[in-house]
Amino acid sequence: MRPCDVAPPRVVAVDEHVIEVRGLVKRYPDITAVDGIDFDVSRGQVFSLLGPNGAGKTTTVEILEGLRDPTAGEARVLGQDVRSGYRRIRERVGVLPQDFEPFDRLRPREAVTYWARLFDHDVSEEAVASIIETVGLSNRADTFALNLSGGEKRRLGIAMALVGQPDLLFLDEPTTGLDPGARRELWTLIGDLKRKGRTILLTTHYLDEAEQLADDVAIMNHGKIVAHGSPSALISQFGGGTTIVLAGAGRGGSEALMARGIAAELHGADLFVHVPMAGQVRPMLAKLASIEIPLSEIYTKRSTLEDVFLKLVGARMEEGVLAA
Amino acid sequence: MKRILADVTAFGRQYLRSRVGTFFALAFPVILILLFGAIFSSSGTPRVSLAVQDMDRTDASRGFVQALNNTTLISYQAIPPTASFQEYMRANAINVALQIPTGFQATIVRAEMGNASARVNVTLAGDPTQSSFGIAYSAVAAVANAFNLKIANATGVVSVGETPFTVQQFGYIDFFLPGIIGFTILTTPMFGMTSICAEYRTRRFFKLLATTKLSKAEWLAAKVVFYVLLLFLSVAIMMLVGIGVFGMKARLTPVAVLLIIAGAFEFTSLGMVLGIFVRDPGTGEALANAIGFPMMFLAGSFFPIDSMPSFLQTIARALPLTYINEGLRATMVLANDGTAVTYLLVTLGFAVVFFVVGARGLSWKSK
Ligand SMILES: Nc1ncnc2c1ncn2[C@@H]1O[C@H](COP(=O)(O)OP(=O)(O)OP(=O)(O)O)[C@@H](O)[C@H]1O
Ligand SMILES: [Mg+2]
Numbered sequence: 001m002r003p004c005d006v007a008p009p010r011v012v013a014v015d016e017h018v019i020e021v022r023g024l025v026k027r028y029p030d031i032t033a034v035d036g037i038d039f040d041v042s043r044g045q046v047f048s049l050l051g052p053n054g055a056g057k058t059t060t061v062e063i064l065e066g067l068r069d070p071t072a073g074e075a076r077v078l079g080q081d082v083r084s085g086y087r088r089i090r091e092r093v094g095v096l097p098q099d100f101e102p103f104d105r106l107r108p109r110e111a112v113t114y115w116a117r118l119f120d121h122d123v124s125e126e127a128v129a130s131i132i133e134t135v136g137l138s139n140r141a142d143t144f145a146l147n148l149s150g151g152e153k154r155r156l157g158i159a160m161a162l163v164g165q166p167d168l169l170f171l172d173e174p175t176t177g178l179d180p181g182a183r184r185e186l187w188t189l190i191g192d193l194k195r196k197g198r199t200i201l202l203t204t205h206y207l208d209e210a211e212q213l214a215d216d217v218a219i220m221n222h223g224k225i226v227a228h229g230s231p232s233a234l235i236s237q238f239g240g241g242t243t244i245v246l247a248g249a250g251r252g253g254s255e256a257l258m259a260r261g262i263a264a265e266l267h268g269a270d271l272f273v274h275v276p277m278a279g280q281v282r283p284m285l286a287k288l289a290s291i292e293i294p295l296s297e298i299y300t301k302r303s304t305l306e307d308v309f310l311k312l313v314g315a316r317m318e319e320g321v322l323a324a
Numbered sequence: 325m326k327r328i329l330a331d332v333t334a335f336g337r338q339y340l341r342s343r344v345g346t347f348f349a350l351a352f353p354v355i356l357i358l359l360f361g362a363i364f365s366s367s368g369t370p371r372v373s374l375a376v377q378d379m380d381r382t383d384a385s386r387g388f389v390q391a392l393n394n395t396t397l398i399s400y401q402a403i404p405p406t407a408s409f410q411e412y413m414r415a416n417a418i419n420v421a422l423q424i425p426t427g428f429q430a431t432i433v434r435a436e437m438g439n440a441s442a443r444v445n446v447t448l449a450g451d452p453t454q455s456s457f458g459i460a461y462s463a464v465a466a467v468a469n470a471f472n473l474k475i476a477n478a479t480g481v482v483s484v485g486e487t488p489f490t491v492q493q494f495g496y497i498d499f500f501l502p503g504i505i506g507f508t509i510l511t512t513p514m515f516g517m518t519s520i521c522a523e524y525r526t527r528r529f530f531k532l533l534a535t536t537k538l539s540k541a542e543w544l545a546a547k548v549v550f551y552v553l554l555l556f557l558s559v560a561i562m563m564l565v566g567i568g569v570f571g572m573k574a575r576l577t578p579v580a581v582l583l584i585i586a587g588a589f590e591f592t593s594l595g596m597v598l599g600i601f602v603r604d605p606g607t608g609e610a611l612a613n614a615i616g617f618p619m620m621f622l623a624g625s626f627f628p629i630d631s632m633p634s635f636l637q638t639i640a641r642a643l644p645l646t647y648i649n650e651g652l653r654a655t656m657v658l659a660n661d662g663t664a665v666t667y668l669l670v671t672l673g674f675a676v677v678f679f680v681v682g683a684r685g686l687s688w689k690s691k
Contacts, residue, residue, distance in 0.1 A: 028691075062531075062690060065535060066534075067531055067534055067535070067688075067689045067690060068689060068690050068691070069689075090535070090536065090537050091537060093535070094535075095532075095535040097528060097531060097532060097535075099528070100532075101527050101528065101529075103334070103338055103529070104338070105337065105338040105341040105342060106334060106337065106338060110334065110337065111334075113330075114330055114331075114333070114334040115536065117326060117327060117329075117330030118327055118330060118331070118533075118536035118537060118538045119536055119537055120326065120327065120537060122326075144341075160532075
């Protein structure tokens with residue numbers, strides 16, 4: 001699943017944490033949005049907060065952006081306390097907020113110039129053009145933002161986040177609401193930014209997105225981090241092994257397998273047979289082939305973050321919404 | 325400073341590109357001027373008939389009446405001193421009437437002797453919503469002003485009657501236009517800012533701005549600069565229409581220019597203060613209406629404050645717009661820069677308070 005062109009993990013000193021979070025809590029009168037979380041983000045890493053709607057991702061990110069004050073706990077960004085130190089680091093942090101909306105009646109070229117000046121960067125036309133080029137908006141640079149597509153608007157948002165040449169980028173659900181094509185294009189862009197050495201904190205409720213982009217994933221639910229590690233570590237720890245899918249086998253198939261003592265999970269019309277160890281896949285396939293069950297297709301799949309998520313949260317997630 | 329300029333440029337671009345908004349900001353006052361101007365000039369008689377009850381019957385009071393008559397604005401008719409002022413007006417269907425109280429001359433004499441607290445009020449009664457009232461007012465105010473100047477210069481009051489008064493040049497439009505400038509100084513920035521605050525909050529532009537180095541005070545300052553420029557454009561158009569279409573004689577004075585700047589500063593900031601309470605465009609509009617409409621009427625944009633019942637006058641004295649309307653009239657029509665400068669200072673005072681409250685009170689962050 002992971003693209004093979006990802007740079008090898010960089011060795012970083014322990015103290016090179018761009019973000020440090022300890023016991024962070026954010027309480028609202030009716031809900032504890034963030035309930036005591038700890039994590040570190042190292043320089044050059046893509047760190048992903050993964051979780052369903054209302055998990056507390058945006059709350060966490062906005063505390064780290066200095067836009068909300070935490071109720072308790074510690075959070076440091078680029079060595080500064082987020083409560084008091086943002087004056088010193090504003091220009092080193094780029095922010096793409098959730099559901100970013102651009103100024104309707106500015107063209108991308110104007111918006112990027114405007115934003116750069118708000119960071120005290122006296123920008124040349126070339127510098128602006130190069131940022132717009134980076135996010136792939138060159139051919140739309142002189143269109144009113146009003147008329148940009150959803151994906152193009154997000155790109156503009158990323159361009160605005162990039163004007164200060166930030167060390168650290170916050171991208172809050174950068175691909176939510178986009179079509180699969182636009183999502184993949186943004187993944188490429190985020191991959192490029194990572195290769196250029198930017199540290200990125202990315203929130204998402206797309207498991208494949210976290211798996212594709214992140215070096216480190218923290219799965220969040222109800223304000224807590226329920227698991228934390230690299231995607232592969234999480235998969236081998238919580239997902240493990242291989243799943244054989246009997247597509248279209250249905251309830252009849254499930255009963256036929258049960259009769260032979262094989263455990264299977266029914267998902268819609270499909271039957272999932274979980275095989276923890278690689279060596280058992282072939283014998284199990286042979287065994288299944290010998291059973292007379294009607295099915296449209298049989299295939300295997302390696303565990304993904306989706307399986308990890310299902311196991312940890314106890315539900316699947318579709319567009320950020322948990323389903324039983 | 326560079327950040328403020330960048331914000332003025334970007335904001336101005338967006339504002340001017342939203343054509344409907346710009347059109348209304350610039351065209352609405354012009355429509356008002358044309359409308360009121362047309363109503364007045366179509367009424368035919370350039371003179372307003374003014375009934376005067378002279379209770380004093382001295383040289384000074386007769387001089388005052390004579391001076392009024394010398395203006396081309398007034399045709400004079402007398403109310404017998406023995407009649408009850410208000411009843412006589414009602415019985416004879418008189419629209420506008422002036423009463424000169426007893427002791428008029430005595431007070432003037434005391435003033436000429438250097439008694440600084442000597443004050444005498446002439447009373448102008450009538451329906452303030454009528455344009456005739458406005459003209460009568462401007463004539464009486466100008467004559468009163470001329471009297472005051474005479475007293476200050478300690479020349480004979482009696483000679484007033486023969487003096488050709490500057491008021492002769494002024495007409496209704498001269499009285500009306502400063503009020504419309506005041507009205508525009510109130511509405512354009514204040515309604516604009518509340519709706520901007522609502523939009524910036526619901527569309528999360530405030531949060532976006534909070535991630536830059538621009539401070540709230542700088543953002544507000546940029547809006548002030550923009551609205552000053554926009555209002556100058558608007559005032560220029562109004563003056564051209566007033567002069568070109570109605571032959572207006574009043575001109576912008578330096579103090580008027582300063583009042584316009586201070587007023588833009590004041591009402592842009594007040595808009596931001598209201599923005600503190602605005603959560604969505606609906607409440608923004610309601611709040612701006614609730615504050616803006618009473619203020620534009622009570623503060624004498626369309627008719628003079630002195631004509632209002634005294635409890636409303638007390639309220640008017642507390643309204644920031646009053647000082648702009650009256651200040652503009654004082655400097656543009658009545659050539660009374662002393663009053664105008666005082667009102668300019670009052671306006672600056674309000675402006676600084678609103679600016680500080682707005683820049684501090686408005687939050688760009690979430691809870
Ligand atoms: N200002 C607030 N007042 C009260 N409750 C809030 C506030 N902000 C967030 N919450 C609550 O805190 C919880 C976490 O919200 P948050 O926006 O952090 O979730 P999220 O993980 O970003 O979800 P999504 O995927 O929908 O963006 C939610 O239940 C939300 O309703
Ligand atoms: Mg969120």
